[in-house]
Amino acid sequence: MAPVNNKSSRHIWFPVIHSPWSDIIKFLLVIAALVWLIYRGTESLGYNWQWHRVSKYILSVEGGKLIFGPLIQGLLVTLRICGWSLVFSFFFGLLTALLRMSDSLVGRSVARCYLELIRNTPLLVQLFFLYFVAAPILGIDRFTAGVLTLSLFEGAYASEIFRAGIVSIARGQWEAAHSLGLSTFHTYRHIVLPQAIRYILPPLTSQAVALIKDSALVSTIAIYDLTMQGQIIISETFLTFEIWFTVAAIYLVLTVVLSTMADIMAYRLKIAS
Amino acid sequence: MQGKKLGDYIIEVDRIHKTFPDGIQALYDFSTRIKRSEVVVVIGPSGAGKSTFLRCLNGLEDFDRGTITIDGIPLDDNKENRLEIRKEVGMVFQLFNLFPHMTVLENVNLAQMLVRKKNHNEATKVTMSLLEKVGIPEKAQSYPSQLSGGQQQRVAIARALAMVPKVMLFDEATSALDPEMIGEVLDVMKTLAREGMTMVVVTHEMGFAREVGDRVIFMDEGRTVEEGSVEQIFSNPQEERTKQFISQIL
Numbered sequence: 001m002a003p004v005n006n007k008s009s010r011h012i013w014f015p016v017i018h019s020p021w022s023d024i025i026k027f028l029l030v031i032a033a034l035v036w037l038i039y040r041g042t043e044s045l046g047y048n049w050q051w052h053r054v055s056k057y058i059l060s061v062e063g064g065k066l067i068f069g070p071l072i073q074g075l076l077v078t079l080r081i082c083g084w085s086l087v088f089s090f091f092f093g094l095l096t097a098l099l100r101m102s103d104s105l106v107g108r109s110v111a112r113c114y115l116e117l118i119r120n121t122p123l124l125v126q127l128f129f130l131y132f133v134a135a136p137i138l139g140i141d142r143f144t145a146g147v148l149t150l151s152l153f154e155g156a157y158a159s160e161i162f163r164a165g166i167v168s169i170a171r172g173q174w175e176a177a178h179s180l181g182l183s184t185f186h187t188y189r190h191i192v193l194p195q196a197i198r199y200i201l202p203p204l205t206s207q208a209v210a211l212i213k214d215s216a217l218v219s220t221i222a223i224y225d226l227t228m229q230g231q232i233i234i235s236e237t238f239l240t241f242e243i244w245f246t247v248a249a250i251y252l253v254l255t256v257v258l259s260t261m262a263d264i265m266a267y268r269l270k271i272a273s
Numbered sequence: 274m275q276g277k278k279l280g281d282y283i284i285e286v287d288r289i290h291k292t293f294p295d296g297i298q299a300l301y302d303f304s305t306r307i308k309r310s311e312v313v314v315v316i317g318p319s320g321a322g323k324s325t326f327l328r329c330l331n332g333l334e335d336f337d338r339g340t341i342t343i344d345g346i347p348l349d350d351n352k353e354n355r356l357e358i359r360k361e362v363g364m365v366f367q368l369f370n371l372f373p374h375m376t377v378l379e380n381v382n383l384a385q386m387l388v389r390k391k392n393h394n395e396a397t398k399v400t401m402s403l404l405e406k407v408g409i410p411e412k413a414q415s416y417p418s419q420l421s422g423g424q425q426q427r428v429a430i431a432r433a434l435a436m437v438p439k440v441m442l443f444d445e446a447t448s449a450l451d452p453e454m455i456g457e458v459l460d461v462m463k464t465l466a467r468e469g470m471t472m473v474v475v476t477h478e479m480g481f482a483r484e485v486g487d488r489v490i491f492m493d494e495g496r497t498v499e500e501g502s503v504e505q506i507f508s509n510p511q512e513e514r515t516k517q518f519i520s521q522i523l
Contacts, residue, residue: 181360
């Protein structure tokens with residue numbers, strides 16, 4: 001035990017201030033202050049809170065059956081868009097990373113052009129371009145256009161993450177695989193990627209969270225995702241504050257769940273190695 | 274089994290040149306021929322081009338001019354040839370380079386299954402007998418990080434041997450080891466030499482060279498300064514540079 005007579009650092013309040021409870025209390029105080037500020041602000045606006053009207057837009061029970069409200073339906077669309085986009089953006093990302101590190105000049109140039117093009121234009125413009133210009137030419141629907149835009153956009157950023165992870169693998173690993181006669185494919189598949197995934201996973205998770213947030217933009221091409229449904233409800237009911245709070249909370253739950261899953265995966269990978 | 278007969282060269286290196294991108298000349302008009310079952314020890318100061326020569330032999334390093342032929346296959350731009358040579362030439366590195374995310378068993382099984390297309394049981398059988406040979410069968414389920422340096426290097430040797438290579442290259446295989454672990458690795462290498470493996474060994478272990486070396490090549494500045502039998506180079510060197518170097522390391 002440390003001596004208690006050190007006046008400056010071991011104050012009588014020390015155990016109270018440094019217990020975990022004090023952190024929780026501080027956190028709750030901050031939240032309470034924020035809520036109070038918002039409440040005061042809306043009160044001066046004369047905003048009429050009607051939280052009780054929100055629930056039926058999420059879930060309702062009709063004739064003993066559970067009915068998904070428009071917000072949940074929107075969430076399902078958002079989930080579908082994000083799910084597909086996640087898969088394709090990882091695919092584009094990995095492919096681009098491998099092309100950039102390949103021996104082929106054409107491969108490297110194509111990858112480079114793709115990266116510069118995507119990273120230096122706004123996502124919204126890309127979305128409009130794909131939906132209004134490319135989609136009629138290619139004959140794809142708005143859902144596909146949305147997924148494709150998000151995949152291409154996030155894929156460009158994911159490729160840098162993949163590349164950094166792959167580069168971080170020591171040269172000796174390549175040389176050992178090489179000297180055993182392993183092909184480049186086998187070396188990536190069995191040696192490099194399984195080791196790189198540990199470096200790749202945390203930033204890739206941030207990228208996936210960014211994807212979920214960016215997916216709200218597809219509401220601009222009239223895809224009925226979570227954001228779009230929120231806008232529709234507001235235009236019908238004027239529950240502006242309640243619905244936006246709810247929509248934001250649903251996005252928050254989604255991203256927190258994703259991050260937690262990634263943390264668990266990272267922890268397992270750490271255990272396994 | 275091929276014997277040591279004259280003219281039966283498994284490695285032929287003809288006047289290779291190698292300049293690194295930064296302008297440093299690593300190999301200069303370097304030639305040598307190595308017979309089957311011969312154990313060649315390459316010595317020389319650091320920067321002499323010993324490792325570069327070794328790395329050229331299995332295609333880890335490209336060379337600018339000259340030819341290398343291994344067991345009749347030219348090491349040229351032909352991808353098939355390069356792959357074939359990589360399968361037939363095993364290499365052991367200074368820093369072991371085991372795959373840290375795999376167990377010892379998986380490390381040794383991997384190339385057998387992927388390259389030699391063996392199934393898991395066949396590969397495991399070979400692996401266990403090789404681990405027996407290098408003296409650590411009980412470590413099959415361990416991860417490299419759980420092994421000592423000497424044990425890791427013995428696994429690395431077993432991993433290379435699992436490909437049944439025609440030639441084994443050792444690039445300062447004992448330089449990164451604690452002194453008390455050098456012996457166990459050298460013992461494995463000596464066993465291999467006695468079994469008739471063709472070996473090219475970059476090392477400063479003179480005891481090893483004396484015991485199993487058939488020939489010593491002394492390199493400096495990318496060239497062969499002097500080569501000959503172990504006795505000749507260590508006890509009676511002709512060149513001034515060789516004498517100087519030998520006196521420093523003995």
